Amino acid sequence: MTTPPDQPRHTAVDQDPDTPYDKNASGGWGSLEGVSRIFGKSESSTRALDILRLQNKPGGVMCTSCAWAKPAKPHPFEFCENGAKATLWELDTRSADPDFFAAHTLSELRELHDHDLEKSGRLTHPLRYDPASDRYLPVSWDEAIADIGARLKAIDPREAVFYSSGHAGLEASYLYALFARAMGHQNLPQSSNMCHETTSVNLQTFLGTPVGTCVLEDFDHCDAIFFFGQNTGSNSPRFLHTLKDAVERGCKIVTFNPVRERGLVEFVDPQNPVQMTVGKPTEISDHYYQVRPGGDVAVLAGLMKCVLEAEDAAPGTVLDHDFIAAETTGFEETATAVRAAGWDEIERHSGLTRAMIEQAAAVYLSADNVIGIYGMGLTQHVNGWLNLGMLCNLLLMRGNVGRLGAGISPVRGHSNVQGQRTVGIGEKSSHMPADKLREMFGIDPPEEEGLNAVHACEALLEGKVRAMIQLGGNLVRALPDRERMEAAWPDLDLTVYIATKPNRTHLTPGKVAYLLPCLGRTDEDIQASGQQAVSMEDSLSHIYGSIGRARPHSRELKSETAIVAAIAKATLPPNPRLKWDEWVGNYDLIRDLIAETFPDKFADFNDRLFEPGGFYRGNPARERNWQTESGKAQFTPPTTLSALGEEPQGERVMTLVTLRSNDQFNTTIYGFSDRLRGLEGSRDILLINLDEMARLGLSEGQKVALRCAIDDGRERRVEGLTVTGYDLPPGCVAGYYPELNPLIPLSYHEKNSQTPAYKGTPVEIVA
Known part of the structure; x- marks a missing residue:
């Protein structure tokens, strides 16, 4: 395939036909076949159908997969291919029970592929690692909890790390965050540290909020959506319904991504019989540009240059001068830096031509209301902060933040990863107000900032971490520098893994190691006061209640909330205001604590738990209340045109x-x-x-x-x-x-x- 010398091979619209790609639209029959393939292997078809029928609907189970919003008026089937896979994976009827672990040493299990290891089934009993036999052996809950508590008591609290994935609900997450601070540390890394922490830290600087500013209603009123580094088709397929509706009413979508992802090319709605049979797919992106990795800064600089040039040509008609003057700071310095950026360098770093960027800018300039969407393609870079700052710049230039139909919206991966941070899981005191904790529980929370995931790993390598508690997740497998981490992990004095299924991290035990089985979100959670609900937050800051409906896989399973409370009770000195047993008996009491701790976000929490479409906890930036250092939205001058830390050197x-x-x-x-x-x-x-x-x-x-x-x-x-x-x-x-x-x-x-x-x-x- 030859390339004209004056044009990159990767144009805005053309798929290279000589390399693999799926010729079908995302969704459609392929999506149904993907679900049926997993469903056909499941032995839990009856209960699975019942749970999927109610998934992501009020009174049903909230999906354990992506964090996309659940509409107030749901579709008949409000789940997607990957959501169904996640539910069926959790409803597995196979058992990774004591007999399974008796038959396999950890050395033998390490030979399995990750897929086969998790496919071994649901964990059924609490287990303790036996180094002599290299096996996990059964242990009673009482013995496990007492030993874990004793070992945590014996160390400096700052030598413990409490990690969490996005699986646990707000109730367990709140108690986990409280437990850590009552113990005396804020070492609370979370799965967001590996994906959207760039958002949590830097968007706070730019706009005064750690999360996106959009809600579902905005997608009914936007004129254009600009996508950066997000794979909707695989990572958040229910979002495609929203995009399809927007496109069909005239919204323009422009996508920048090194990879041509089918979900942003075209989509067939599996719930539309006409489109599934005789109708045509909906074309999602009007323009699709395969930007070089790290080239988003350059693209955004080019788009901003186009906006400034349009303003120069028609002064007072392009920029939102009133908004810039009243609501922002740093515009002049930013505009000067952007004007100084040369088109040759913009083209070199972005891999796109000036004409392509001008074509995309024409869409931006013609739209009254614009939403900026992004995923980890924007955040997982050394200069991810500048990627995000430049996207904010582009939106701020025309007042596209803090009004209906406009805003910035990261698409989170795990279903409650954003919510866990909202209720206190994080390494900073600002994540959980110390004054409230003193008032409510009579504890003296630490003021020293704790460890995020990377800092915890660095501390582990330096011998400064002795205990690692993991509430869900597969941390060792998810980390960078994995071989170094796997080599260092066995030096830990204590590892505690709370999980539904075995995974690769569980095969890397510390000197003393426990593997504790928990209920999944699909499982019934029966406590002293009866059936319990848990809650989670989506990418658009809405909160939902979730009720498990499957019979638990084993009588030995405990809820994440119960396990966290039991370890806390065994670790901490008696405190009549820390009512662990009462809280476990009735999760309404935990939600009351959350509402008391965060009254601006969770007022009347229990009363609003099952509100259709979730209840909105609010976002100050959406109201143009900029909780930044200056009290205004912050423009960010570009210091480089690449998000890469190191430019590739050498021909290979x-x-x-x-x-x-x-x-x-x-x-x-x-x-x-x-x-x-x-x-x-x-x-x-x-x-x-x-x-x-x-x-x-x-x-x-x-x-x-x-x-x-x-x-x-x-x-x-x-x-x-x-x-x-x-x-x-x-x-x-x-x-x-x-x-x-x-x-x-x-x-x-x-x-x-x-x-x-x-x-x-x-x-x-x-x-």
Whole structure:
């Protein structure tokens, strides 16, 4: 395939036909087939159908997968392909019980693929690791809890780390955050540290809020949506219904992403019989630009130059001068820096032509109301802060924040990852007000800032962490520098893993290690006062109640709330105001505590728990109440035109982008079909475009290794990757997360939030 010398091969609209891709629209029959493939392997079809029928509806189970909003008027089936996979995966009738662990040493289990390990079934009994036999052996709950409490009591609180994934509801999360602070530390890393922490830290600086400003209603009134680095088709498919409705009423969508993701190309609504049979797919993106990894800063600088040029041509008619003057600071410095950026450099860093960027800018300039959407393609860079700052700049120039139909909206991955931070899980005192904790519980919370995920790992490597408690998740597998982490983990004095299924992290025990089985969100949670509900928050700051309806897999299972409270009770000195047993008996009491601690967000929490569409906890930036240092929204001058920390040097050095497949959620691998990218089978692949393949002397199907090209004195390498031609921009390669995590140094991260740079690490291809 030849390329005209005056135009990049990767145009705004054309898929390279010589490399794999799915020729079908996202959604449609392919989505139904994806669900049926997992459903056909499930032995829990009757209860699964009942749960899926009510999933994401008031009084039903809130999906354990993505955090996209649940509408007040739900579709007949308000779940997507990946949401159904997550539910069926949790409803597994197979058992990883004591007999399973008696039959397998941990060394043997490490030989299994991650998919097969989790497919072994639901955990059924509390287990303790026995080093002599290299096996997990059954232990009573009382013995496990007492020993964990005694060991936590014996250490300096600052030597303990309490990690959480996005699985646990607000109730368990609140108690977990309270427990840590009552113990005397704020070492509360969370799964957001690996994905959207760039948002939590930097959006607070720019707009005075750690979360996006949009609500579902905004998508009914926007004229244009600009997408950056987000794969809606696989990571939040229910969002496609919202996009389809917006497109069909005339909204324009412009997408910037190194990979052509089918969900942002075209969509067939599986719930629309006409479209499923004789109708045409809905084309989602009007323009799709395959930007170079790290090139978003340059793209946004180009878009801003176009806006400034339009203002120069028609003064007073393009910029929102009143908004800029009254509500923002830093505009002049930012405009000066953008004007100084040359088009040659913008084109070089972005990989797009000036004409392409001007084409996208024309859409922005023609729209009254614009929403900026982004995913981890924007946040997982060394200069992710500037990616985000530049997107805020573009929106602020025309007042597209803080009014109906406009705003900025990160699309979160895990269903309650945002909500956990809202109720206190985080390393800063600002995440849980110390004055309230003193008043309510008579404790003296620590003032010293705690550890996020990267800092906790650094402390572990330095021997400063002795205990690691994990409320869900697969942390070792999700971390960068994984080989170093796996080598260091056994030095921990205590590891406690609270989980529904075995995963790779559980095979890396500390000197004393417990594996504690918990209820899933789909399971009935019966406590002293009867059936309990839990709650979670979506990406758009709405709160929902969730009621499990499946019979628990084992009588030995305890809720996450009960396990957290039991360990806290066994660890902390008696305090009549810490009523762990009462709280576990009735989760309404925990929600009352949340409302008392955060009254501006959770007033009348219990009364609003099952409000259709969730209840909105509010966002000051949406009201143009800028809770920033200056009291205004902050423009950010660009200091570079690249989000990369290090530009690739050398002819075989490329920028690595890690991806999740269509058969995957975070580190959970449901299968080996990446249907929406036209890829099937092995996950040990290296994607590269055909021109780059020829330039480097590589051939389709060749086995190669990747090595990290950052010189810090450590060798990082992944072997056995199969070269696969794919439609990507020049200068980059792509492969799957978490398989390629060992290539990313722990120290290579976004500078303000320490989010690992999974979307922009320099690597060298070794033939």
